[in-house]
Amino acid sequence: xxxxxxxxxxxxxxxxxxxxxxxxxxxxxxxxxxxxxxxxxxxxxxxxxxxxxxxxxxxxxxxxxxxxxxxxxxxxxxxxxxxxxxxxxxxxxxxxxxxxxxxxxxxxxxxxxxxxxxxxxxxxxxxxxxxxxxxxxxxxxxxxxxxxxxxxxxxxxxxxxxxxxxxxxxxxxxxxxxxxxxxxxxxxxxxxxxxxxxxxxxxxxxxxxxxxxxxxxxxxxxxxxxxxxxxxxxxxxxxxxxxxxxxxxxxxxxxxxxxxxxxxxxxxxxxxxxxxxxxxxxxxxxxxxxxxxxxxxxxxxxxxxxxxxxxxxxxxxxxxxxxxxxxxxxxxxxxxxxxxxxxxxxxxxxxxxxxxxxxxxxxxxxxxxxxxxxxxxxxxxxxxxxxxxxxxxxxxxxxxxxxxxxxxxxxxxxxxxxxxxxxxxxxxxxxxxxxxxxxxxxxxxxxxxxxxxxxxxxxxxxxxxxxxxxxxxxxxxxxxxxxxxxxxxxxxxxxxxxxxxxxxxxxxxxxxxxxxxxxxxxxxxxxxxxxxxxxxxxxxxxxxxxxxxxxxxxxxxxxxxxxxxxxxxxxxxxxxxxxxxxxxxxxxxxxxxx
Numbered sequence: 001x002x003x004x005x006x007x008x009x010x011x012x013x014x015x016x017x018x019x020x021x022x023x024x025x026x027x028x029x030x031x032x033x034x035x036x037x038x039x040x041x042x043x044x045x046x047x048x049x050x051x052x053x054x055x056x057x058x059x060x061x062x063x064x065x066x067x068x069x070x071x072x073x074x075x076x077x078x079x080x081x082x083x084x085x086x087x088x089x090x091x092x093x094x095x096x097x098x099x100x101x102x103x104x105x106x107x108x109x110x111x112x113x114x115x116x117x118x119x120x121x122x123x124x125x126x127x128x129x130x131x132x133x134x135x136x137x138x139x140x141x142x143x144x145x146x147x148x149x150x151x152x153x154x155x156x157x158x159x160x161x162x163x164x165x166x167x168x169x170x171x172x173x174x175x176x177x178x179x180x181x182x183x184x185x186x187x188x189x190x191x192x193x194x195x196x197x198x199x200x201x202x203x204x205x206x207x208x209x210x211x212x213x214x215x216x217x218x219x220x221x222x223x224x225x226x227x228x229x230x231x232x233x234x235x236x237x238x239x240x241x242x243x244x245x246x247x248x249x250x251x252x253x254x255x256x257x258x259x260x261x262x263x264x265x266x267x268x269x270x271x272x273x274x275x276x277x278x279x280x281x282x283x284x285x286x287x288x289x290x291x292x293x294x295x296x297x298x299x300x301x302x303x304x305x306x307x308x309x310x311x312x313x314x315x316x317x318x319x320x321x322x323x324x325x326x327x328x329x330x331x332x333x334x335x336x337x338x339x340x341x342x343x344x345x346x347x348x349x350x351x352x353x354x355x356x357x358x359x360x361x362x363x364x365x366x367x368x369x370x371x372x373x374x375x376x377x378x379x380x381x382x383x384x385x386x387x388x389x390x391x392x393x394x395x396x397x398x399x400x401x402x403x404x405x406x407x408x409x410x411x412x413x414x415x416x417x418x419x420x421x422x423x424x425x426x427x428x429x430x431x432x433x434x435x436x437x438x439x440x441x442x443x444x445x446x447x448x449x450x451x452x453x454x455x456x457x458x459x460x461x462x463x464x465x466x467x468x469x470x471x472x473x474x475x476x477x478x479x480x481x482x483x484x485x486x487x488x489x490x491x492x493x494x495x496x497x498x499x500x501x502x503x504x505x506x507x508x509x510x511x512x513x514x515x516x517x518x519x520x521x522x523x524x525x526x527x528x529x530x531x532x533x534x535x536x537x538x539x540x541x542x543x544x545x546x547x548x549x550x551x552x553x554x555x556x557x558x559x560x561x562x563x564x565x566x567x568x569x570x571x572x573x574x575x576x577x578x579x580x581x582x583x584x585x586x587x588x589x590x591x592x593x594x
Contacts, residue, residue, distance in 0.1 A: 020155050022101040024109070035169035036176035037111030038150035039143025040104045042134060048103070048149070049130040052090055056081060061089045071123070071187060079125030079186070086126045087148050096154050103149045112143035114150075117170075117177040119199045121192075122148070124185030132183050132218040145173040165198075165406050174202055182421075183218040191418055194392040198403050201410070204417045207428050215427040226372040229296065233303055233368040237361050240307025241314065259313035259353050260465060261521045266309030267360055267514055270302040299368040306364065310357045346531045348472025348480070352465045355484060356517070359458035366451050374425065374445075389414055430500040437558060439504050447503040449496065455510050456491040456502075460484065462513030463544070466520065466536040473534040505555050512551040516544055 023029040040048070055061050061081045063074050073079035091103050098106045105111065118133055133144065151160065151169055160169055174180070180203040182190060190196045200215075207213045220226070257265060277298035389411045394400040407414060421427055423441040431444055461468075464484055471480035495502055520526070520540040530539045 020100075021159055022099060022105075022152055022155075024101050024105045025152055025160070033105065033111040035145075035150070035172040036114050037143075038102060038104045038169065038173065039112040039114040039116075039145055040107060040149050041112060041143055042137055044104070044107050044149075045130055045134055045144070045146075047107075049127065051094075052080070052086055052126055055090055061085050071125070073125055073186070076125065078127060078131075080127035082124060083120075083122040083126060083129070083148055087122075087153055091148060092153050095152065100152060100154050102152045104146070108143075114143050114145040114173045114177050115141035116144040116179045116181060117174050117199075117203070118144055118146050118181050118183055119190060119196050119203075120147075120183040121185055121188060121190045121196065123187045124183070128185060129183060133181070136181050136183075136216070136218040138179050138214075141179055145170070145177065165402060170199065171202065174199065174206065178212055178214070180207075180213070180215045181218055182215070192392055194389075194394045194400060194403050197389060197392045197414065197418070198407065200421070201407065201414045201417060204421075204427065208432055209429075211429045213428060215421065217425050220373060226369065229372045230365065230369055232300060233365045236300055236303040237307030237310065240304040241311030243308075243311070253312075257312070258521060258526075259349055260356070260469075260517060262309045262312040263306075263353055263356050263360070264514060264517045264521070266305050267356075268518065270305055270360075270364070271511075271514075273298060273302060273305075296368060296371045299364060299371060303361065303364050303368070306357065306360055310353070313353050346469050346473050346534065346536060348469045348474070348477065348534070351472045351477060351480065352461070352469045355461040355468065356458065356465070359454065359461045363451070363454040363458050366448075366454055367446060370446055370448065370451065428500075434500060434503055437504070443503055443507060444500075447500060449499055452495050452499065452502060452506050453492050456495050456506050457488050459506065459510040459513045460487045460491055462510065462517050463548075465517050466540055470534040470537050504558055508551060508554060512547055516540075516547045519543060519547070 021029075023031045024033050026032055052061070062085070064070055064082070064085055071079075071082060074081050074085075095101060095103050095106055116138060120129060133146070137144070147170065150173065165171060180200075182200065184190060191200075203213075203215050207215055277295055280294065389407070394403070420435070420441070424431060424444045434444060435441075461484070464487060468480045468484055471477070471483075495506065520536070520543055525536065525539045525543065527539065530536050
């Protein structure tokens with residue numbers, strides 16, 4: 001399926017295009033409309049799909065005679081005939097009868113601003129393409145540049161391509177767009193086509209200069225499979241908690257930790273499990289789909305363990321199943337054993353435990369959801385892989401030579417751009433800034449607005465553990481939850497304002513919050529007097545301020561100097577001794593491609 005986007009720009013693979021151009025496309029005409037206005041609206045795409053489906057159902061769009069263009073999903077109502085057949089049997093006849101302009105200008109004679117630029121392969125099914133395009137359409141985008149609809153398919157393509165590539169119709173449309181969507185398909189990777197690679201490279205160049213420009217992947221055709229896999233994500237925490245009721249050993253060890261400590265220890269264990277899973281998935285990256293399934297399985301395990309922690313807190317302390325009166329149990333607090341009597345937790349602690357538990361579970365469920373979405377996208381997009389820029393091909397040898405001259409010396413950098421896009425799933429100036437500062441791809445990949453908000457809520461619950469506990473213990477539960485809700489709302493407003501810029505800050509705000517909850521469960525703070533007088537907030541205030549100060553210092557250092565070696569600078573702006581070797585190795589790798 002390695003065909004040229006030259007077809008996208010209007011040339012049939014059977015007939016050479018004529019030199020004449022319709023007046024709306026002819027730059028020398030007074031009625032000429034700039035390519036940035038060759039857009040189609042959502043309503044146009046819906047109308048186009050309806051027209052094509054009607055022809056297809058009547059049998060007027062047959063399967064291609066060329067074996068190379070045939071596919072087994074031609075008669076699938078969710079996939080449909082490929083773009084080559086649609087152009088030949090619908091777009092060309094319709095536009096020829098209307099005067100020879102493009103389909104987009106036939107629908108919008110005065111033009112429509114191209115806010116969205118779609119890159120895709122002509123080998124895909126037309127219904128698959130339209131559904132993905134419509135499901136991924138940004139709300140504030142008026143028109144989209146779709147090559148086979150925007151460019152005239154009956155005549156004049158050679159003149160459109162005669163100019164420099166930087167002044168070609170697709171380049172003009174891309175320069176005016178605010179969004180760039182990559183639409184994968186089930187038949188081949190779009191990056192097997194050199195034109196698509198070149199378009200994505202130009203989109204990267206624009207994204208690094210335009211703060212409002214966004215690159216993203218199309219959404220899956222259906223979320224049914226994702227929803228089915230998410231059902232266990234909700235059931236596992238409940239199963240982990242309920243399973244303990246039927247086990248006698250749970251009653252014996254549930255008193256080992258306090259209620260909050262059980263949840264915190266499990267959260268820390270899950271974070272360690274997540275790190276191990278990330279490294280293991282990286283080692284298995286050469287096996288298709290295995291890393292994704294492994295990641296989802298680890299997320300399931302985290303959810304089950306979180307439920308176990310909540311179950312231990314409930315059985316050992318809140319349920320009343322175990323009578324602590326007159327008994328002395330060994331309890332661990334901050335890795336220190338101490339015999340405890342009946343004052344094993346503060347009266348209002350259950351509300352703090354509940355808040356942390358809910359926030360952690362929702363964050364983990366969202367992580368499962370994102371992993372499953374990536375899995376479906378990988379399946380629908382033939383893994384979006386690329387062996388090398390030099391393996392991408394064009395149907396036209398002239399096209400291939402022109403593009404290779406344009407990207408000469410940039411091949412290694414383009415491949416890195418495509419790899420980064422595949423790992424993260426989207427790209428803009430903010431993501432580039434965070435990547436340059438040293439944040440890893442897994443954090444950027446999962447850092448959707450919802451994920452950042454959920455993690456910010458979990459952070460708020462962790463940091464506010466003891467003042468929620470104290471207020472609830474004094475009988476002011478509603479006030480404590482209201483204040484916690486106000487804090488969460490403030491966090492949401494801040495996150496919505498800065499979004500991706502706060503990925504690092506929110507991630508470590510969460511980690512330091514869990515660390516504070518862990519350290520504050522120490523017998524130096526958790527005293528009998530503090531429990532009975534509901535003054536854990538006062539007893540842990542100095543510790544909380546110290547940890548918060550360490551967090552602020554870490555954020556200042558990161559946003560000032562970066563997390564790792566960046567442009568030869570390391571901690572506090574000192575020169576990295578290995579930077580010159582890194583640059584040398586990169587140059588050698590690039591020379592290998594050249």
